Amino acid sequence: MIQRPNRPIYLDNQATTPCDPRVVQAMLPFFTEHFGNPHSAEHTMGRFAESAVETARGHVAALIGADPREVVFASGATESNNIAIKGAARHAARSGDGRRRVVTVQTEHKCVLEAAADLAAEGFEPVVLPVRPDGTVDPAAVRTALEEAPTLLLSVMAVNNEIGVLQDLTGLAAMAHEAGALFHTDAAQAAGKIPLDVEAMKIDLLSISGHKLYGPKGVGALHVRRRPRVRLAALFSGGGQERGLRSGTLPAPLIVGLGEACRIALVEMEADSRRIAGLRDRLMAGLERAIPGLVLNADSERRIPGNVNLTFPGSDAQAMMAAMPDLCVSTGSACSSAEVEPSYVLTALGLSDAAAARTLRIGIGRFTSPSDIDAAVSMLARAHAMAAPQPSEA
Amino acid sequence: MIYLDANASEPLRPEARAAVLAALETGGNPSSVHAAGRAARRMLEAAREDIAACFGASPAGVVFTSGGTEANALAVHALARGRRLVVGATEHEAVRAAAPAAAVVPVDRRGLADLDALATLLAEGPAMVCLMLANNETGVLHPVAEAAALCRAHGALLHVDAVQAAGRVAVDLAALGADSLVVSGHKMGGPLGAGALLLAGDPALVPLVAGGGQERGRRGGTPGLPAIAGMAGAARAAVAGLADQARLAGLRDAIEVASGQAGAIVAGAAAPRLANTTCLALPGVRADTQVIALDLAGFQVSAGAACSSGKVAASHVLAAMGLGALAGSAVRVSLPWNAVAEDAQRFVAAYLDMAGRLSRRVA
Numbered sequence: 001m002i003q004r005p006n007r008p009i010y011l012d013n014q015a016t017t018p019c020d021p022r023v024v025q026a027m028l029p030f031f032t033e034h035f036g037n038p039h040s041a042e043h044t045m046g047r048f049a050e051s052a053v054e055t056a057r058g059h060v061a062a063l064i065g066a067d068p069r070e071v072v073f074a075s076g077a078t079e080s081n082n083i084a085i086k087g088a089a090r091h092a093a094r095s096g097d098g099r100r101r102v103v104t105v106q107t108e109h110k111c112v113l114e115a116a117a118d119l120a121a122e123g124f125e126p127v128v129l130p131v132r133p134d135g136t137v138d139p140a141a142v143r144t145a146l147e148e149a150p151t152l153l154l155s156v157m158a159v160n161n162e163i164g165v166l167q168d169l170t171g172l173a174a175m176a177h178e179a180g181a182l183f184h185t186d187a188a189q190a191a192g193k194i195p196l197d198v199e200a201m202k203i204d205l206l207s208i209s210g211h212k213l214y215g216p217k218g219v220g221a222l223h224v225r226r227r228p229r230v231r232l233a234a235l236f237s238g239g240g241q242e243r244g245l246r247s248g249t250l251p252a253p254l255i256v257g258l259g260e261a262c263r264i265a266l267v268e269m270e271a272d273s274r275r276i277a278g279l280r281d282r283l284m285a286g287l288e289r290a291i292p293g294l295v296l297n298a299d300s301e302r303r304i305p306g307n308v309n310l311t312f313p314g315s316d317a318q319a320m321m322a323a324m325p326d327l328c329v330s331t332g333s334a335c336s337s338a339e340v341e342p343s344y345v346l347t348a349l350g351l352s353d354a355a356a357a358r359t360l361r362i363g364i365g366r367f368t369s370p371s372d373i374d375a376a377v378s379m380l381a382r383a384h385a386m387a388a389p390q391p392s393e394a
Numbered sequence: 395m396i397y398l399d400a401n402a403s404e405p406l407r408p409e410a411r412a413a414v415l416a417a418l419e420t421g422g423n424p425s426s427v428h429a430a431g432r433a434a435r436r437m438l439e440a441a442r443e444d445i446a447a448c449f450g451a452s453p454a455g456v457v458f459t460s461g462g463t464e465a466n467a468l469a470v471h472a473l474a475r476g477r478r479l480v481v482g483a484t485e486h487e488a489v490r491a492a493a494p495a496a497a498v499v500p501v502d503r504r505g506l507a508d509l510d511a512l513a514t515l516l517a518e519g520p521a522m523v524c525l526m527l528a529n530n531e532t533g534v535l536h537p538v539a540e541a542a543a544l545c546r547a548h549g550a551l552l553h554v555d556a557v558q559a560a561g562r563v564a565v566d567l568a569a570l571g572a573d574s575l576v577v578s579g580h581k582m583g584g585p586l587g588a589g590a591l592l593l594a595g596d597p598a599l600v601p602l603v604a605g606g607g608q609e610r611g612r613r614g615g616t617p618g619l620p621a622i623a624g625m626a627g628a629a630r631a632a633v634a635g636l637a638d639q640a641r642l643a644g645l646r647d648a649i650e651v652a653s654g655q656a657g658a659i660v661a662g663a664a665a666p667r668l669a670n671t672t673c674l675a676l677p678g679v680r681a682d683t684q685v686i687a688l689d690l691a692g693f694q695v696s697a698g699a700a701c702s703s704g705k706v707a708a709s710h711v712l713a714a715m716g717l718g719a720l721a722g723s724a725v726r727v728s729l730p731w732n733a734v735a736e737d738a739q740r741f742v743a744a745y746l747d748m749a750g751r752l753s754r755r756v757a
Contacts (some may be wrong), residue, residue, distance in 0.1 A: 008428065008429040012422075012423075012426060012430070012431075015425070015426045016422060016423035016426075017421075018421040019418050019421070027418075031406050031414055031585050031624075032406055035403060035404075035405050035406055035585075036397075036399075036403060037403040037586075039402075040399060040402045040403075040696055042686070042689065042696055042697055043399065043694040044395065044689055044694065045397060045399075045694050046402070046694070075459075075615060075618060076616060077615075078605045078606060078614045078615030079460070079614075079615055081605065082614070109606075110605045110607070111603075111604060111605020111614050112605070113605075114605040114614065117604075216418065217616055217618045217619050217620060218460065218587045218588065218617070218618015218619070218620060218621045218622070219587065235467075236463070236464060236468075236491075237492060238463035238486075238487050238491045239463065239491075240487070247487075247488065247491065248460060248464055249463070249586055251460070251461070251580075251585065251586035251587025251618075252586055253585055254585075254586070254618070254621065321427070321428065325428075326429070327428075328422070328426070328428035328429060328430045328431070330427070
């Protein structure tokens with residue numbers, strides 16, 4: 001009999017990551033004794049909070065090779081993506097720019113697709129490109145979309161949240177710029193996981209989420225290029241914080257947490273990646289031994305080490321999850337994981353509904369141990385066997 | 395250092411601290427269906443029920459946001475739907491900026507919204523009215539329930555910014571008869587980074603932040619659970635402790651009596667006000683000079699709203715009250731929930747000292 005672990009094994013690090021204890025330690029004094037409003041620049045406690053916010057801004061900037069003045073804080077990557085996509089389009093329209101096209105990809109996070117769809121109601125022309133079976137977007141298709149009509153913005157995510165695939169940001173940014181368009185990337189799953197350099201890669205707008213890189217939920221950032229200057233319309237107005245681009249009191253403790261998470265990621269990313277890749281290989285070796293016919297979806301090389309998206313040969317994924325309550329994995333992105341519909345990301349790769357229903361996302365993270373992996377392998381193998389329809393001759 | 399700038403941000407309450415820590419340890423995403431996700435979901439829904447119960451809303455009508463500014467912006471964005479916007483003259487920037495072309499309801503010298511003027515504006519056609527419950531600079535409490543009755547009679551919607559009132563006076567969306575109401579975590583003793591829009595009924599909203607379908611399609615993005623749980627903890631504690639506001643009123647009154655003897659004028663003194671707030675104008679002495687002097691003496695007060703960050707603009711609130719001449723010489727003293735008598739006594743001594751030095755220089 002398998003001993004039940006004293007807490008569930010968490011292998012859903014694309015949905016959210018645990019907050020690093022060092023991040024919690026960094027935040028605590030800003031929740032408690034240093035509770036000043038960072039915009040109360042007129043008194044000592046306000047200035048103290050403000051200076052902590054600015055230190056954090058430096059850490060975020062350093063992780064992505066940006067100037068701190070290019071970092072705008074928001075409540076998360078969803079809001080950052082909304083500010084980037086709607087903000088770029090609306091600013092252009094308000095300044096008399098006639099371009100209306102916004103190009104993105106079928107496998108983007110829901111918030112990117114919905115932000116683009118919202119723009120259609122305002123007279124913009126969102127174009128959503130398919131992906132190839134390996135999950136990458138076809139550069140030729142991007143070039144065609146950019147050339148067909150004057151384009152404002154190309155938005156392609158750095159790392160996919162369900163299948164872990166890396167897109168060629170440098171190539172895509174170059175194509176966007178050749179066509180006179182801006183390039184935005186949703187880097188929620190990439191920041192702190194792969195090296196990013198907005199200067200070298202020529203990225204204009206880049207979104208970051210705190211809770212996807214071992215920081216807290218409720219905070220994120222948007223990189224907005226200064227040279228050449230990218231201008232955006234604010235999503236909402238108010239006190240005019242973040243140079244008018246994002247009003248509302250900055251949540252200093254959460255921002256300190258995001259900054260600390262970025263600082264740690266910059267130092268530890270390489271070692272984390274190597275270790276996580278080893279755990280991924282251990283997981284795959286164990287599963288392939290136990291479950292012949294297992295399929296790894298999307299490109300096997302161009303991916304982050306912390307994600308595998310697996311189609312199981314014989315079992316319904318939801319039934320498997322029900323059979324292993326002590327293992328936290330998912331059937332798709334977290335926001336839509338309560339839905340029974342097949343993942344639109346998997347459908348975009350060309351998976352049938354039946355195959356998509358047999359697919360699990362497994363996300364390995366900084367706090368995953370080899371014994372977690374071994375336990376997960378046996379739980380998955382067992383659940384697969386239990387949930388598989390019994391062959392009639394048996 | 396004595397902190398007397400609660401209206402910029404309240405110190406964290408112990409109940410909020412415990413809730414924040416618990417949320418930071420609950421790793422899951424509330425949208426995930428597995429055990430970790432369900433634990434986070436339970437925490438999120440418990441916070442929703444707390445906020446609903448504290449402020450007279452139904453849990454289904456609570457939409458969590460990143461703070462008061464976003465919640466106010468969402469209300470105007472989603473509810474106005476072609477209605478004419480009407481806002482109070484002393485509203486917070488978050489509301490003024492969300493409705494820049496709105497008709498303005500004037501206030502009288504006491505700082506109270508002029509309901510006759512509101513009735514006249516409402517007669518002009520379908521409107522959405524935004525009226526704050528308590529003003530952030532003066533603490534003046536507007537006659538919101540009366541305004542709600544007027545709005546109902548004219549078929550207008552009423553949106554209430556209760557950011558400064560929540561946790562300091564009883565706030566009840568249903569009892570007020572308003573259509574929507576906003577609260578902010580860090581003004582109640584919760585952490586920065588969470589707010590809520592409370593809706594009467596359960597209307598569908600066109601979200602401001604699109605994507606993911608969270609908050610039942612009304613606000614996209616993974617909810618910021620630590621700040622939300624902290625807000626709920628703070629709201630519970632603040633509402634349970636409303637009786638303590640009488641104690642703060644005593645401290646505030648002592649400050650006003652003493653500073654009055656030094657020549658200060660209290661803006662909004664004739665109106666019903668929050669217990670913790672006083673807006674002290676010292677004629678002829680610049681507000682920033684006063685704030686710097688008090689900061690050097692170890693007292694954290696402000697010259698107005700915190701958000702204007704650095705720029706010392708004359709207060710639109712005092713100007714609307716006909717106190718434009720005093721606008722550049724007023725400081726806001728707002729007592730936090732944990733202020734004690736000694737804080738007020740020491741502030742009085744420092745204020746009298748400062749007033750003596752700076753007023754003499756003016757004279």
